[in-house]
Amino acid sequence: MSRIVVQKFGGSSVADVEKIKKVAAKVKARRDEGWQVVVVVSAMGDTTDELLALAKKVSPNPPRRELDMLLTCGERISMALMSMALQEQGVEAISFTGSQSGIITDTAHSQARIIEVKPARIEEELGKGKVVIVAGYQGVSKAREVTTLGRGGSDTSAVALAAALSADCEIYSDVDGVFTADPRVVPSAQKLESLTHEEMQELASAGAKVLNAQAVEFAREKGIVIHARSTHTAGTGTAIQSRSGGGRVKGVTCEKDVWVLAASGAPDALLELLDAQAVKGRNLLFDEAGRTLVVVPTQDLHGPEALKAKLPAGVTVLDGCATVTCVGTGLNSDWTVARKAHATARGLGAKVAATYTSALQLTLVVEHQQVTALTKALHEALIG
Amino acid sequence: MSRIVVQKFGGSSVADVEKIKKVAAKVKARRDEGWQVVVVVSAMGDTTDELLALAKKVSPNPPRRELDMLLTCGERISMALMSMALQEQGVEAISFTGSQSGIITDTAHSQARIIEVKPARIEEELGKGKVVIVAGYQGVSKAREVTTLGRGGSDTSAVALAAALSADCEIYSDVDGVFTADPRVVPSAQKLESLTHEEMQELASAGAKVLNAQAVEFAREKGIVIHARSTHTAGTGTAIQSRSGGGRVKGVTCEKDVWVLAASGAPDALLELLDAQAVKGRNLLFDEAGRTLVVVPTQDLHGPEALKAKLPAGVTVLDGCATVTCVGTGLNSDWTVARKAHATARGLGAKVAATYTSALQLTLVVEHQQVTALTKALHEALIG
Numbered sequence: 001m002s003r004i005v006v007q008k009f010g011g012s013s014v015a016d017v018e019k020i021k022k023v024a025a026k027v028k029a030r031r032d033e034g035w036q037v038v039v040v041v042s043a044m045g046d047t048t049d050e051l052l053a054l055a056k057k058v059s060p061n062p063p064r065r066e067l068d069m070l071l072t073c074g075e076r077i078s079m080a081l082m083s084m085a086l087q088e089q090g091v092e093a094i095s096f097t098g099s100q101s102g103i104i105t106d107t108a109h110s111q112a113r114i115i116e117v118k119p120a121r122i123e124e125e126l127g128k129g130k131v132v133i134v135a136g137y138q139g140v141s142k143a144r145e146v147t148t149l150g151r152g153g154s155d156t157s158a159v160a161l162a163a164a165l166s167a168d169c170e171i172y173s174d175v176d177g178v179f180t181a182d183p184r185v186v187p188s189a190q191k192l193e194s195l196t197h198e199e200m201q202e203l204a205s206a207g208a209k210v211l212n213a214q215a216v217e218f219a220r221e222k223g224i225v226i227h228a229r230s231t232h233t234a235g236t237g238t239a240i241q242s243r244s245g246g247g248r249v250k251g252v253t254c255e256k257d258v259w260v261l262a263a264s265g266a267p268d269a270l271l272e273l274l275d276a277q278a279v280k281g282r283n284l285l286f287d288e289a290g291r292t293l294v295v296v297p298t299q300d301l302h303g304p305e306a307l308k309a310k311l312p313a314g315v316t317v318l319d320g321c322a323t324v325t326c327v328g329t330g331l332n333s334d335w336t337v338a339r340k341a342h343a344t345a346r347g348l349g350a351k352v353a354a355t356y357t358s359a360l361q362l363t364l365v366v367e368h369q370q371v372t373a374l375t376k377a378l379h380e381a382l383i384g
Numbered sequence: 385m386s387r388i389v390v391q392k393f394g395g396s397s398v399a400d401v402e403k404i405k406k407v408a409a410k411v412k413a414r415r416d417e418g419w420q421v422v423v424v425v426s427a428m429g430d431t432t433d434e435l436l437a438l439a440k441k442v443s444p445n446p447p448r449r450e451l452d453m454l455l456t457c458g459e460r461i462s463m464a465l466m467s468m469a470l471q472e473q474g475v476e477a478i479s480f481t482g483s484q485s486g487i488i489t490d491t492a493h494s495q496a497r498i499i500e501v502k503p504a505r506i507e508e509e510l511g512k513g514k515v516v517i518v519a520g521y522q523g524v525s526k527a528r529e530v531t532t533l534g535r536g537g538s539d540t541s542a543v544a545l546a547a548a549l550s551a552d553c554e555i556y557s558d559v560d561g562v563f564t565a566d567p568r569v570v571p572s573a574q575k576l577e578s579l580t581h582e583e584m585q586e587l588a589s590a591g592a593k594v595l596n597a598q599a600v601e602f603a604r605e606k607g608i609v610i611h612a613r614s615t616h617t618a619g620t621g622t623a624i625q626s627r628s629g630g631g632r633v634k635g636v637t638c639e640k641d642v643w644v645l646a647a648s649g650a651p652d653a654l655l656e657l658l659d660a661q662a663v664k665g666r667n668l669l670f671d672e673a674g675r676t677l678v679v680v681p682t683q684d685l686h687g688p689e690a691l692k693a694k695l696p697a698g699v700t701v702l703d704g705c706a707t708v709t710c711v712g713t714g715l716n717s718d719w720t721v722a723r724k725a726h727a728t729a730r731g732l733g734a735k736v737a738a739t740y741t742s743a744l745q746l747t748l749v750v751e752h753q754q755v756t757a758l759t760k761a762l763h764e765a766l767i768g
Binding site: 017020021051054055057058059062063065066067069070072073076077079080081083084085087088094095097100144146 | 401404405435438439441442443446447449450451453454456457460461463464465467468469471472478479481484528530
């Protein structure tokens, strides 16, 4: 029996009809090598943002259940067109929604988590020799409600399917793999041959756009190796796996727009509010004044202005912040990296509002306008 | 218990965000009168055509199963936005896909027929006091495949739901009701207070765009009265019901672009081909040369050029034709109408390629360029 590969193509890889045809040719080539291929697609280009803008015109704070109904159309359009493109190239293909693919999630609209994958229909169609196209980013709850997995959720769809099908997992984008920093910010950034799931998780949750953090967590749990590759070139990309070599600091990344919510006294009311709004704070920490700080990327806030209006007493918002994060296994086993990082920030005159470290990362919270210079300087100082 | 009404709004009634908000206000007003409301929506404006154009760029003859996956996004976008608009106006609402609404169809992709409606989820939400928004034009087969009901299928969705819910049925469009002819073609056309289901079926299948023929057939079978009304005004519109008054000829309508497929000898091979392609011929007749003629609206042909290439020997195509149809109960009980119609055509110098009549209609097949003048002249001669 031939092996199965799950190939995920992001929005910019399927942004128009010509690009869809090119991806179809790439998929066909893989199938012609004897592989059974499952293709996971995102929405075309800016479709998701356009649908979101339409929703905002109707309602400044649209109900999430309806937003999920709306946004899932994006992937559905891509998958149908991809299937047509493959069939036009003589490859038998069939597209499935998240629901038809058996991707069962919890009921948290807009940020659902996959709880089970029942790929019976996919396996049946693969068995008939078809390429199966799956709409990324979406699933269905046990109450048969359509859900979405949050931004970048198509990566999670791909990993979950690879795990359920015991398949290889390849995630394609416009870049050659995972870099030590965003090459647009740090021109000297280098491609990594490999890194660990944990390192990738930290990079992704600290702002690196190349792979989705939940997807990597899923891959780690299931022991799946993710190959991050370029849609346009034939390189081997970067392998995200359980072990990796190389230096201590694997990458430097930043999140350019975050809120820091600071609660003086007991933070329970704040945490309860965030929980009710399904806002997943990236980090929780305590600053020198004894306040609890929650750092949240602004894009993860649903209706930021509405949230501001509901904030409990004693909670203040620092908006216009940014984070710069260094990622590497064992970063907190000594203080070398932390000392170098603070010295670098001081050298730039960047005021550090808060710092936090874990076994895998060190993050500095700074003002928005410092973020690019500090990212470059930390890359230079810690990776070179 | 309050009564249920199913209100269907077509594509031009929900063409943009402002129009969606206006329809939401209209729905809210009805609900505030104490009705339980189910809203069936079509795709916004030209969305379906735009999606179809996208598909044609990928494949000149896209597979219908994938086309259904693609096109159903149109109604899904509308329904989510309509639900958001209602909630924004303080009305509790929830949207359902065809599948979630329990609209079960056969497996004929792109021209599926509804075989059963199981509105349990709709009834449950109505019971909670919510307005339920349903995506028109779509259903799901027993094999859980997404299907569409063909152009105008949202009307069918509305009627089927009204039947299943024992509800009133109102179909809204940009016009005040059903007219004796298209007012853009015949300025003297008058609005009808009522007509029978059978008369409406004939008008619709002969090209009148106001209501879908399958929808009217469904309403007739189930004994549902359809109220065709304007989205923009408060008139009572036209009732389509089991009995009607008025003169013998109720309306004159035309289909501007049809193919006449002519088979000399046994027509079996032609019919088999049309059957395999799920092309529903509008009429089958025999001309004076003993040929079998099948008249098909060009828009119902899937890949006309591909079909031409496959035509069996002995079959010729007359394209560039048009039909003009007079509708009224008992039209063939004497020859008055037929004689007047032929005299009218002769007076215009229009060559009649074929004629056919039934209990409810009389149709002339003419060349495309004669269609407008003949429609006007027949309306003048038979209705006034």
